Amino acid sequence: MQRKQIYGLVMAALLGSSLGSAVQGAEVNSAALGMVYAVSEASQSAAKDNKAVGVVGEGVKEEAATSTVAMTTAKGVQPVLVSSVLTTVDNKKLNVPQGVTVFDLKRMITPQGMIDGTAFLSAKQFNEEYVNNIRQLAKVKEVNVPELQQFQGEIFRDWNAYQLRGEDAKGVHTAYVVDVALGKDYIQGERAELKLTKALWQALAKEVDGTTAPSTNIRGGSLNLLDSLETAQQATGIVRNVPDATAFATSADSEKMFHTWQFMKDFNTTVLAENEAWLAPYPTSYSPEAFRQATIDGYKAVKTSQDATTFNTFVNLYKDKFVKAIVADLVNHEKQLAKDATTNERAKEKLAMSVKVREGLQKFFDTSNLEADTLGQIKPVNSKLGPALYMDSRMALTFDSYEIPVGSINIIRFEKEGPVFTFLATNDGDFNYWEKQLKATYGIQ
Numbered sequence: 001m002q003r004k005q006i007y008g009l010v011m012a013a014l015l016g017s018s019l020g021s022a023v024q025g026a027e028v029n030s031a032a033l034g035m036v037y038a039v040s041e042a043s044q045s046a047a048k049d050n051k052a053v054g055v056v057g058e059g060v061k062e063e064a065a066t067s068t069v070a071m072t073t074a075k076g077v078q079p080v081l082v083s084s085v086l087t088t089v090d091n092k093k094l095n096v097p098q099g100v101t102v103f104d105l106k107r108m109i110t111p112q113g114m115i116d117g118t119a120f121l122s123a124k125q126f127n128e129e130y131v132n133n134i135r136q137l138a139k140v141k142e143v144n145v146p147e148l149q150q151f152q153g154e155i156f157r158d159w160n161a162y163q164l165r166g167e168d169a170k171g172v173h174t175a176y177v178v179d180v181a182l183g184k185d186y187i188q189g190e191r192a193e194l195k196l197t198k199a200l201w202q203a204l205a206k207e208v209d210g211t212t213a214p215s216t217n218i219r220g221g222s223l224n225l226l227d228s229l230e231t232a233q234q235a236t237g238i239v240r241n242v243p244d245a246t247a248f249a250t251s252a253d254s255e256k257m258f259h260t261w262q263f264m265k266d267f268n269t270t271v272l273a274e275n276e277a278w279l280a281p282y283p284t285s286y287s288p289e290a291f292r293q294a295t296i297d298g299y300k301a302v303k304t305s306q307d308a309t310t311f312n313t314f315v316n317l318y319k320d321k322f323v324k325a326i327v328a329d330l331v332n333h334e335k336q337l338a339k340d341a342t343t344n345e346r347a348k349e350k351l352a353m354s355v356k357v358r359e360g361l362q363k364f365f366d367t368s369n370l371e372a373d374t375l376g377q378i379k380p381v382n383s384k385l386g387p388a389l390y391m392d393s394r395m396a397l398t399f400d401s402y403e404i405p406v407g408s409i410n411i412i413r414f415e416k417e418g419p420v421f422t423f424l425a426t427n428d429g430d431f432n433y434w435e436k437q438l439k440a441t442y443g444i445q
Contacts, residue, residue, distance in 0.1 A: 089179035154183025384443035407431030
């Protein structure tokens with residue numbers, strides 16, 4: 001599964017997409033999680049003393065010694081879904097180590113009711129939208145890829161999200177885990193998207209560079225999935241508060257943002273080449289063994305994903321190129337505004353805004369960075385659930401002298417129905433703790 005899609009789903013799960021109006025239940029926040037944990041711990045203690053019986057969902061009972069417990073109050077039984085068992089997205093049970101509990105973020109049960117993640121983001125819905133977007137984009141005349149106009153396939157099967165809580169002598173540790181089950185056609189989807197993205201960029205380049213007439217069809221509208229195009233628009237749209245220096249619409253506009261446009265073309269060429277190298281080893285038809293090896297080979301083909309020094313060089317190189325490009329375009333724009341500002345009050349306002357945007361951008365990128373400390377090599381391992389691939393990373397996001405250290409662990413299993421990706425994210429200070437707990441949970445030596 002392409003990295004942008006995975007991380008998009010991760011963010012949707014972890015950043016509270018479930019808090020929209022379609023959700024029936026309590027708002028999920030740190031206070032709510034703390035309350036549920038407190039109630040759960042009290043319930044578990046009571047269950048041990050009284051051999052209470054827990055209730056899960058509607059009418060399903062389990063012994064208190066199992067993963068879910070309940071607490072009886074004046075309002076009746078209040079189920080709380082805090083478990084000592086991690087149920088994977090493909091419904092396999094794994095006991096977590098002593099001191100660790102699992103909180104199901106997709107199907108949270110709180111005193112206010114149940115929050116069902118499928119109400120706001122079901123895998124079936126996500127799959128249908130993904131397939132439909134490929135079909136629609138393939139029909140756009142500037143792109144025109146006939147073989148993809150009837151594209152179909154199973155890309156997404158299901159997803160789940162959990163919060164893990166652990167406690168030892170050093171204190172309390174928290175991590176988040178997202179499980180994504182993909183279909184057998186997920187690589188076909190990636191290849192289709194890559195082909196369409198390349199065709200889209202070719203059409204866009206012809207338009208922006210002035211070799212074809214402007215077209216509204218390839219610039220958003222109902223086709224709002226155009227990731228690469230949106231990236232270009234957003235990059236130049238940073239200055240959308242400065243009129244006449246917005247996203248590319250015609251070849252004339254591209255002259256005003258010439259350096260930024262050239263940067264985007266260069267950056268996109270590099271990213272597409274990496275995606276091609278990553279996808280190249282995969283066979284056409286899915287099989288667990290072949291895709292396991294192809295994942296190893298594809299991972300090794302992209303140096304930025306496995307070597308921290310290469311990754312950091314890549315980030316810094318393109319960060320510097322982007323800043324220089326957009327600053328150069330803004331400076332050129334300000335020169336013209338300065339001429340007009342002597343007689344035009346509106347031009348004077350535009351000039352002041354442009355200067356603020358330019359200085360703000362420079363400050364942001366001067367004081368911000370994403371740097372990897374380690375990018376672990378992809379490793380074939382054995383687990384309680386069979387053969388798997390294991391990799392980890394430790395990096396830090398710096399913003400205005402604040403540092404957010406992040407540790408992540410990925411486990412990939414290749415089942416006969418399709419692959420299952422497991423992502424654990426935590427702060428770097430808890431990385432060693434969760435590395436030990438996750439390996440124990442999955443039985444990875």
